[in-house]
Amino acid sequence: MPLRAPLPFLFLAVLLPAADPGDPPSPWDQATLGLIREAYRNFARQAGPNREARFGEAVTLLNLQPKTGANLDRAASLFTDIIATEPADGLGVSARYYVARIAHVHRTSPDDATALRIYRELADLSSPHPLAQRALVQLALMEIFEPRLDPAEVRVRFERLTARGAALTESSAVRDFHLVMGDAALRFNLGEAIALDHLLAADRVGLARAATQRDTWVRIAELGRRTGRNDIAVTYYQRFLENFPRDSRRRMIIERLAALLPTSESSREHPQVEVTR
Amino acid sequence: MKREKILPLIGFALLLICFGVALARVFSRQRAASDPNEIVIRIAHWQLESGIRDAIDTLAREYERQNPGVRIEQNPIPERIYPSWLRTQLVGGTAPDLIEIGKGSDDETLARFFVPLTEHVEQPNPHNAGTSIAALRWRDTFLDGLGGGDCYKANLLEYYGVPLSMFTARMYYNVTEWKRILGDTPPPADFDGFVAICERVQQHAAATGEKIVPIAGSHYGTPWFASTLVGGQTQRLTQRLDETLIMRPHGTEIALQFVAGRWTLDEPDFVDGLLLARQIGRFAQSGFIQSNREDATFYFVQGRALMIVTGSWDAPSFRSLAPFETSAFRFPMPSPDHPRFGAGTYGPASEADTPTSAAFGLTRASRHPERAVDFLRFLTSQQGNSTFSRVSGWLPSVVDVELQPLLKPFEPLSDGYVNGIGLEMGGGTDARRVISANFGTLFDANADVTKFQDILRAQLPDAMRSDLLRSLRQSAINTARQDTPLAAHIILHEQRPDVAEHRRKQSELLETQTMQELRRAWVLHELEAAP
Incomplete structure (x- = not known):
């Protein structure tokens, strides 16, 4: 039965003319568009001595459908060759990161120990490459959120990673590191003021997506209110209201803002605020 | 000639005629498509309601009038076969220029067969010239900023759809019967008013012998109302469970906290929600939870029920099918000052997050992509969307489009509160299955909230855990992709x-x-x- 379903489509694919492809994009462009099979074929054709094409072949093998262990083994082998040629240049660092990713998220049974080891090596490189710096974000996720840890050990790890985070320079890594640390500080009761400082640091770098902005700004405002830093709370409640005119939290935010602002200012800026609730 | 000999000949002749007609249609279409002086834009969707087709047709004719040499062909496809039809058209390279996305169009299909619209939606829509939204980016002219529904694909980081409408769920009522039974009584302002109206309808039916019940219930629509009632009672509880301090905890967080034992089925606010939900069962036809959407619609359209719960998408169908006038009101909820059911609630639930719907994408097979995008711009200009809304009877998707009086009851409530934990309790497929399989215990004549709680207590933790593990697997797949x-x-x-x-x-x-x-x-x- 499962075999029968695609048969009509295969039949039609043979009979009917194919869609006009237009100008063929580069394999990297194809990969950005999610055209993994096409990108893989093009990389595989160019591979051989071309190191970038071998990297492209490996990185497309990670998501070539159907996803198989053999494809992941082949990708890992290609990455290993790339690392063997030069482990510390852009492609070498990227290949090391992706070997860790294979162990961490691509295999059916994750190998966290291998992933951790490689992430640690990458973080120790002090390379400006975005994926080398990303390794510290992964370390924070794996080390602090490790299940069944003693709370004291969580704090030790948190403080150790906080110190290492100061060395990050790549903007996405800085932002994401602080997002993770802020969340961890809140989840593991390490201090609302600490969580607030991390989230403010993330926001200073610039949040990339509206969805992250919405939630992080509310979080910052709430933490500001709870820690007595009302100026921060007011700023971020107002920023949220100005930027997100359609969100189910607006009424509650307006009310919380009203409770923080002097009545006259509140009614001037948000006429519909009811201070009496 | 004997009858046995004539019949096959008639059949054969009919077959030949059909074949001839089909052939003629194919050739005439090919001839039209190959006319070098004419641009043909084909648009396909699964909205077979007459109002929707009429609306697109009206806009297509207007666009043709403004753009001589352009012809718009509309191609409505039955919903049941839409995914397979879509796949066939896309694989065959014969897809229409514009296609409604959301059924059978996963990320891979969109990436392979559709053109990202990101560049276009970042520019103003020229068809909005002279309006209040002329200077806005096209995407900012939509009520949800194209952030919801099928428009933006987070995994592909591109916009692939442009929406025509948005939907809300409401309690519809038969205006004719309402006036006959209830006189000038307005729609209820709160839950107590709703219960009073239902009881009056029951008393009327008992006194007159008329076969009419207050609500046409079904396992399709009724749980929405029940879930909203539970959500209203748990607004304060949900804020207490908001460990992430975002004021609107994700369903996963709620489920996780349930599994971790940080909230239980015995929370007084949640139990109050169940007690309110149970009341709905008193007012629907017996055994309603076995009824599907069509059964309930039939019940309502026949005038055997005064009210029905469904989405705003059904409004045009009711207008054309029902031999009576219909209207609708928001789900009636207990207010915060209610002496018995007010403690857990802040107030009416906000619908500000309602995403836009009925989104159309541009296929790579389009021979006139610029013209097709321009028609999309026209459809979703303030004027175009206003016409669409007026003719179709659907809500508009574009900001500052004035609502027709008929649509006012469906307008999303933007000034409300974050709703609380609903009947689904943040769970996924397995949790929902456990809950819906036991609706009878909550809604039937012998409804028993305690028994419903006992069943959920026994079955729900495993189902929630299973859902969370599935969400972990899905999350890993998404991240890896x-x-x-x-x-x-x-x-x-x-x-x-x-x-x-x-x-x-x-x-x-x-x-x-x-x-x-x-x-x-x-x-x-x-x-x-x-x-």
């Missing part, structure tokens, strides 16, 4: 440092992965620690 485009954007940014898009997308992908992996790490942590 982003690894390939991430590598591509990093390489392309190095090669084309002057193209800002690669840097932006690289940043967005990394942030998306961070947020997904953060939630995943916490769920894993909590599941390991849970009893």
